[in-house]
Amino acid sequence: MPADIIEPFDAAVLREANAIHCALLGCDAPVDLQHQYASALRIAGLGDRVGIDIGRLIDRDVDLEAIEIALRRRNPRNPLTQRFHVVCYLAEVRPDNYDRFVNERRRFTTGSLILAGHLLRSACKHVKGRCLLRWHDIR
Amino acid sequence: MLDVGHRASPSRLNGNLYDVRKSPERRDVDLFSELIGDEFESLHNIFHPYLSPKLKAPRMRFVTAGADDLSPVTSDDRFAVSFAAGGMANAWGAGLYRFTAAEFAGYPIALSDIEPYYDAITAKVGISGEDDDLAPFFGPSRALLPSVTVPSLGRALLGRYRRRRRSMNRQGLYIGRPRLAVLTRAHDGRPAYRYEALEFFRPNDPAVYNPAYTLDELVSRGDVRYRSGVLVESYRETPTAVTVSARDSATGEPLTFTCCSRTPTTPRRFPSSTRCSRICRSSIR
Numbered sequence: 001m002p003a004d005i006i007e008p009f010d011a012a013v014l015r016e017a018n019a020i021h022c023a024l025l026g027c028d029a030p031v032d033l034q035h036q037y038a039s040a041l042r043i044a045g046l047g048d049r050v051g052i053d054i055g056r057l058i059d060r061d062v063d064l065e066a067i068e069i070a071l072r073r074r075n076p077r078n079p080l081t082q083r084f085h086v087v088c089y090l091a092e093v094r095p096d097n098y099d100r101f102v103n104e105r106r107r108f109t110t111g112s113l114i115l116a117g118h119l120l121r122s123a124c125k126h127v128k129g130r131c132l133l134r135w136h137d138i139r
Numbered sequence: 140m141l142d143v144g145h146r147a148s149p150s151r152l153n154g155n156l157y158d159v160r161k162s163p164e165r166r167d168v169d170l171f172s173e174l175i176g177d178e179f180e181s182l183h184n185i186f187h188p189y190l191s192p193k194l195k196a197p198r199m200r201f202v203t204a205g206a207d208d209l210s211p212v213t214s215d216d217r218f219a220v221s222f223a224a225g226g227m228a229n230a231w232g233a234g235l236y237r238f239t240a241a242e243f244a245g246y247p248i249a250l251s252d253i254e255p256y257y258d259a260i261t262a263k264v265g266i267s268g269e270d271d272d273l274a275p276f277f278g279p280s281r282a283l284l285p286s287v288t289v290p291s292l293g294r295a296l297l298g299r300y301r302r303r304r305r306s307m308n309r310q311g312l313y314i315g316r317p318r319l320a321v322l323t324r325a326h327d328g329r330p331a332y333r334y335e336a337l338e339f340f341r342p343n344d345p346a347v348y349n350p351a352y353t354l355d356e357l358v359s360r361g362d363v364r365y366r367s368g369v370l371v372e373s374y375r376e377t378p379t380a381v382t383v384s385a386r387d388s389a390t391g392e393p394l395t396f397t398c399c400s401r402t403p404t405t406p407r408r409f410p411s412s413t414r415c416s417r418i419c420r421s422s423i424r
Contacts, residue, residue: 040179044186085185093170098161
């Protein structure tokens with residue numbers, strides 16, 4: 001990472017990275033990933049152009065994943081989905097996440113069942129997300 | 140030859156991508172720099188208009204570098220412009236197919252006129268493929284290298300196709316191996332393909348043909364005089380010379396080159412095949 005963009009980072013952005021990482025992978029984000037996330041948003045010029053008060057949603061412990069799915073159906077390039085993509089890319093290249101992104105075992109039946117389960121889960125998340133959008137008045 | 144001629148920066152990726160991803164420290168590779176990029180190049184499509192995955196990785200950015208500033212044509216989502224040595228073939232799919240006799244129908248030239256050149260290209264580039272059901276569409280298989288190894292899903296698909304070939308062919312469906320400018324054995328000083336899955340991240344795999352390899356060969360043999368870093372803007376022909384107006388692609392400084400006579404009065408000094416390659420005078424205004 002270029003030296004001139006390493007510090008300082010907005011604590012709210014780092015917290016955002018951590019919350020999205022938790023929603024995607026179920027654990028806290030490593031500190032350097034949080035810094036990479038903040039730098040990526042800064043380089044893309046999206047640091048301030050959120051349109052959604054993600055900090056408020058994190059404070060209220062709202063299901064970000066559900067909201068992201070609902071927003072993605074409405075607009076695939078919405079700011080929250082973009083942020084999920086950034087965290088996903090940054091997490092994917094980390095060796096400790098290799099098994100989460102690459103399957104090296106041949107397991108057709110198990111894989112099909114897992115896929116079906118996730119389809120059902122995504123449908124439920126979508127419904128939940130639409131309710132949350134209304135509840136939190138996100139447009 | 141005057142060319143902007145961007146070149147790739149060296150990559151530290153070495154070995155199979157999946158092995159590297161599991162333990163990058165063993166190969167002394169910084170995965171973030173190689174796969175995401177210090178300027179977050181691989182995140183391009185999240186924030187910006189679509190760029191092919193073969194062009195957005197950090198080490199592949201040289202292929203389209205500077206195009207927005209240098210090209211007289213404005214690129215958009217539908218096509219990309221390259222000023223790299225070797226051009227877009229630095230990121231191509233390496234498919235090389237011959238036109239068929241039917242496709243030449245109605246043209247003033249016939250397939251038989253072109254075939255010697257197809258054969259010469261096949262011999263020079265090294266094309267892998269097979270004499271299978273697609274040969275009537277792709278052309279004869281002479282001088283082809285063995286086909287690239289097909290992964291398990293592809294093998295399963297081919298197996299099913301072979302079992303139902305007749306009925307599929309009746310419906311107009313034919314399946315076979317691609318013809319690829321990918322070496323499956325060492326050829327013309329280049330090594331065989333190593334199946335490292337790095338095509339989207341590491342440029343200039345020597346097993347995948349790139350016109351820059353032939354350009355470098357011509358330059359090293361002295362058949363072509365090459366100057367990079369020059370953007371040609373226009374040229375003017377006179378009976379005795381060609382004057383090229385250009386600019387330095389890095390600084391924007393105007394440059395003028397005058398190429399030698401191409402009249403038949405001096406054939407010994409300036410053979411036609413290199414008529415514009417000899418730069419007699421180069422001046423900077």
